[in-house]
Amino acid sequence: MINLQKIAEELVQYAKKQGADQVQINAGRNSNFNVQVREGEIEELKEAGSTGISLKIIKDEKVADAYSSDLSEDTLRKLVDNAVKRAQYTSKDPNSKLPELEKLTVSPESLKLYDESVEAEPPENKIAVSKQLEKILLSDKRVKVSLGSGYGTSYGEKVVVNSNGFSNSYKYSSASCYVYGQAGEDQNNMFEDGWSDTARAIGKLDPPEKIAKTAIERVVRLIGAKKIKSQNVPIVFDNTMASSLLRFLASCLYGSSIYTKRSFLAGKIGEKIAGDNITVIDDGTLPARPGSRPFDSEGVPTRKNSIIENGVLKNYLLDSYSANKLNMKSTGNASGTTNFYIQPGSTPQEDIIKSVEKGLFLTKTIGQGTVPTSGDISKGAFGLWIENGRLTYPVAEITFSGNLGDALKNIETIGDDLDPRRSITSPTLLVNGLSISGL
């Protein structure tokens, strides 16, 4: 097996020799296996390994990037030569510089990002689990069509080397499985949903029975869903939907959206942007969690960052360039969010539903409809109608709309059901001030 770290270190030296002032190399290797099953048969079987290298060079405060899946020395050197030449055409920008060397806060090993079980799991087991997932799904007669079930494993190594003396790597692994189906009584009015699970180790995946049962529950409860009339009511976001709201929040916190003013949160550090009950954290140092990593793609150690504290905006998600632009410090988020979550409350989901006289329990959305510049949201919605604290009939073909800035100030209750199996994750939320459009 080729030694990526060694190739990266040599390439840094080569680039320096060719005139680069600063160099950063990212290299990676990945092996993956995926099987999809439909109607009891294997439908797709995919297995492959691949490698890739990307590089950034800075010369006279001018930057140039490159990437290659061809790791031959000739190609890599030529890419460096081209990048050094090409850098003269970009503009001088003192904010383009490598981050200073910092000590890691956690060792790659202590994060438990890699588990041997993933590499060792025989394909037959993965196929068997896939078949079992679908079999359980279809054993419920209300489910009419399988959209397939599957199992995937992925493991590999990530390497970061730069000319400031950073050279490190870590191994990672993940296993996941899923099952999706359609339910309904009328061929022209079917509904689809399903469930999936992901873990760093084979043994940490939920049992197939549990995954398939959740999938069944999520899809059959939509059968017969109807449109309702347009109105303003409280919306209970189940924890998957609350997580997608949180994903939109993350996209409004990236440094590149802040310094370009393409976020409604630009310039709001220190301001109250959410209710007192809202605390949002990004923490890359939690062992075995899906978003954990010891350092980001620039070699900046990850850490626990408070983003919103009791409603006050404390920090953004920054790489070193946007940090320099904003006169702040990199938060170790050059590779995006790590484990990004809302601090859970203590109310169980069913108590939140009970507290609502009339409203929507939102379980699925469709469409883009999020605008970071303004914070506006508008999406197609599916869910269950709440009357007097009880779930009644399913609803579909409606939309919900509003503004994330307003929503953050109108979260009435926070659930206790934070799902640590997802990297961007929120408990169930009861949100006021959103509109529903239907008939």
Place this chain on the structure above:
Amino acid sequence: MNGIRRRDFLRGAAAGAGVVALAGAGSQLVSGCSAGGGEAFSEFVPFSLEEMKKLLDVGLSKGGDFSELYFEYRISGSIGMEEDIVKSSSENISLGAGFRVVKGSQIGYGYTNEMTFDSVKQAALSAAAIASSSGKGTSADLTVETPKHKLYDMALPLVKQDVKSKIELIKSAYDAAKNYDPRIVKTSSSIYDELQYVTIANSEGLLVSDVRPQTRLGVSATAEENDKRNTGYWSEGGRVGMNFFNKEKDPVQIGKRAAEEAIILLGAKNPPVGEQIVVLSKDQSGVMIHEAVGHPLEADGNWKKQSIMHDKLGQMVANEIVTIYDDATISDYRGSLNVDDEGTPTENVPLIEKGKLVGYLNDRIGAKQLNHKMNGHGRRESFRHFPIPRMNNTILAKGDKDPEEIIASVPKGFYAISYQGGMVDNTGKFTFSVNTGYMIENGKLTYPVKNATLIGTNIQILKEVDMIGNDTGFFLGTCGKEGQSVPVTCGTPTLRIRKMTVGGSV
């Protein structure tokens, strides 16, 4: 993974794009690769015909019915401008081979980025594992075919132009947006270009190569007034080269359109909600056709009986004024291809004729399962993916109404102009997200609106289309399905929908 079941359509750069580059400053990495000529197969493929045949035989060694090699070399570049300076430039090389084995409708797939016989053979063995007998099928001798279409502008591919000339393009687009109005506070512009060399060889003896340029120049502009901020976007491009920007689409106009949208949005309100008459403007509304018609008519969802359209061939599924086709053979268009990613010549495929469903978008497996002809719609994102049925340029045919007359016919309704994108699931339920629109009152456009989502079920909405304009416009997009992104366009005239739910704030 995670059973990505939805299909979406995004304007702007999709995931993966945007990080790419230019060869301009230097020379090309792999020499040769002379474009489109009639050469046997591209020079980046380091195997002889005999070696390829041997590999195809390995693919059949476990009892597969069909094996296929896909070689790809893609060189791409991007340059980006922001805050008045040229901020980024990059160059990307993607080189690799994918190997597919088909057994019935089952797919085995392997790929590698090491172009050695042993590595590709390993990929062939991974793919062969989809079958489990000890077949001894042999592949046919390979015969070189030349694509009959020549649909791309290969005169001055941008990948081969110098960096300076590309910087001039994005700078003039940038300046046009920035200087459009004092309320424009932030602008960015970027250009992306690629040249993709593909060679496909299969066990039926096909050997075909294609060299495909792709480029796109996009501008994003943010306007600010009274603490309100909005962003507008516009882009132009296709399978074209430098001449496109010099002769057809002036970068200045691209910049102005982005700025214009941002300024309009400053005065935009949220639309009144609920069911109403909806008029879709010509420029970008093809996204509705893409979601409501295109995806549900891709072969896979139909032979698997997952799509709402699977049992409707020959039936009326739309108002009789509606005719829809997907034409991958329009010169220079972003979605066009000489051959698809299975090596099949592309076609103009009728989908709905005067309201009647007449065809599906077929890849090799789908055609066989449906007992239809292949029609050149098997596409893949890269050598890391196996082909699946996809759209190319999906178009609703022109009608006979003057667009003015359509707007004038509406007492009260919603006029949609630009979109963030759309999404549909197999059941035909779709949304599209409107970035900019206007309200119509008494046959006239009144105030601008934003932040609206239109939602419906495809067979209902297609029957509600009751007026079609004699104009037409195209939307450049990137379509995502099962984790694979491919470039597409979609086109429509101005059209009226009698009744559709508009979502916004009450």
